[in-house]
Amino acid sequence: MKLDRLLSVSDFERAAKKFLPRCVYGYVRGGTEDERSLRANRQAFDELGFLPRGLNVVDKRELSTELWGRRYAMPLGIAPTGLAGLLRHECDLDLARAAQQARVPFIISGSSSVPLEKLQEEDRDNWYQAYFPGDRARMSRILDRLRAAKIDVLVVTIDTCVAANRENNARMDFIIPFRMTPRLLLDGMLHPRWSVGVFLKTLYANGIPRFANLYEEIGPPITQEPAHGFRTGRDRLGWDDMVWLREQWKGRLVLKGVMHPLDAEKAEQIGADGIIVSNHGGRQLDGTIAPLAALPAIIDTVSERLPVMIDGGFRRGTDVLKAIALGAKLVFVGRATLYGAAVAGEAGARRVLSILATELDRDMALLGCASLSEVTAALLKTRAGAAFEAANYD
Template sequence: MAFSHFLSLDDFETAARRRLPRAVFGFVAGGAEAEHSLRDNRAAFARVGFVPRGLRDVSRRSADVALWGRSHPLPVGIAPMGIAGMCRHEADLALAQAAHAAGLPFILSGSSNVPLERIQQLAPGTWYQGYFPGDTARMERILQRLQAARTEVLVVTIDTCVAGNRENNARRGFTVPFALNPSLMLDGLLHPRWLLGVFARTLYRGGVPRWCNLYEEIGCRITEEPAHGFRTGRDLLSWEHIAWLRARWPGRLLLKGVMHPADAAEAVRLQLDGVIVSNHGGRQLDGSLSTLQALPEIVAAVPEGFPVMVDGGFRRGADVLKAVAFGARMVFVGRPLMYAAAVGGQAGVRHAIGLLHGEIDRNLALLGCARLDELTRDRLRAIPGI
């Protein structure tokens, strides 16, 4: 498939909207309740403007960023996204391999459909996002599985103690666990490329997809409720469990879903390795701050050099650079790269990453910066009245 006519990440969203059944696209694109936070994640970027400098030598530009002693060519990673197999057969693997080839981090969702052991074999260095119950016995078994697979980075999501109220899914008949109904069946029939390329291909290759990485073993089909319950025990998870994890997990340990400076400060106190500022893409608490709005306070709450990362609403290289100027070490992009995988598989994701790379490089030059560390908060201004 040629991608020359895909000029921005938004072009992949447009193509994915046509290719995917309405319910599947809505599952990916939607947020919680009235979707205020979903929209505000995007709107926040328009409330901040750049202040470029001229007559700077930018002939030798680099967007390299160092994280834990490892260099990455961009301050960009791929965010975790659950049930990616609904969008493309083995989409998790396509995302992981594209990120690995580009030298960027990819976070495998605990709600993914390709076993993490296979992902680590074909894309070593993949991070793992855990939806942990507040049960140390079960957590211990999950850690053993992760260590056996040589997982190096564990990301604990802290904003899913209960399920968000995703009315958009209910209106389209999309449920978790997944259940076929006449509306969804008609939806699939009206999208033959998805029906043959994803639904039929997945059933032919391996049967109904499974919850492969939620717990210590490969779980049941996505049409069934897991034996332990899909979210059972998550409302028990506390800082005591994070301290327990820190004492037992030998690799890097991060928290995802941090929106309050005090939580970031507590992560530092417990000697974690970083935090990801996130409101779950607007899919949990509707009405929460945008992540760009929350980012500066969290950067200010941690020691200099402590890795603060962010996700939520990023679509352009300019968006990434605004977060970098506010102090983010790494920006994770989710939905746009899922759309790229849905449309073009691994090649589509590679092209999307290339678009971001080009935008970041071009905008660095136009800002008068040869390196990311030259892009500081004084290059940003709030735009009143927006």
């Protein structure tokens, strides 16, 4: 595959769709139930338009941004995505390397399969996303593991207290614990490059993929239910646990999956260092508003000191600029880089990041801005009839 023939994130999605078995592509693309949240994420970008300025001198453009004293090359990062190893052999490593090369953050998923200690090699500044069980003794042991692996930024996902209703996965027999069925076998046979290059290669090199980073120990293969259950007790987790966690964890603490302004306020009160406004890419509660639509009210609620980040549906530089204009500090992409990695591993994920960087640079200039601080809500207009919150951007 000639990567320079793929010009946009959508091109990568089309190529990934061809390469991946239907069940794996469906797992990545899909949302839950009627996919209302998934659709809302993309539609929100159409409700906002730009009012660009002309004749601003924009020959010296600066895309880099600073967060907690670290400088990132652009306001973009790679969101945590579980089971990425089904798209590419050791896909987590490809994503971590691509992020490191592009000088952007990569969040290791709690449901990933390359051990986080290995992902941390070569001085990478990865963040770690936890799916904590509702059990403080176990949480303590996970924190010990993170400290030993020199993880500094801990991201706690708060939108996954119970398993989501992913009917599309169930229809294609794609369920965890994973079981081989005739339908899956046929799907694999129809995608021989994936079967040989990913499935068999992984089985041969590492055996059945494991939940390597969910708990304090390397977990069981994805064909087995973990001894303590896959999601045991997550619905017991509450704000008290976050207060406790804040006392235990001296590194940066970020809450991911914040949608309500009152939760954003609580996150700041318990001393979180940042939040990620997210509806899990439309993969948890169906029928939520888009994170982009939730952003203005959250920005209005928290103090300027709290970095507000966002993810959900970002596919273009212009999408990222809309979130920056509304006050986001950093934007994460989930599926975009996964499609890149599915097509060509690290090189594919790098190409996707570089396409987004080029778009961001060009679009910022076309908007009349030389730096991100100039990208403000004064350059946005809601489309006629759009139901966007805090819609007065004039």
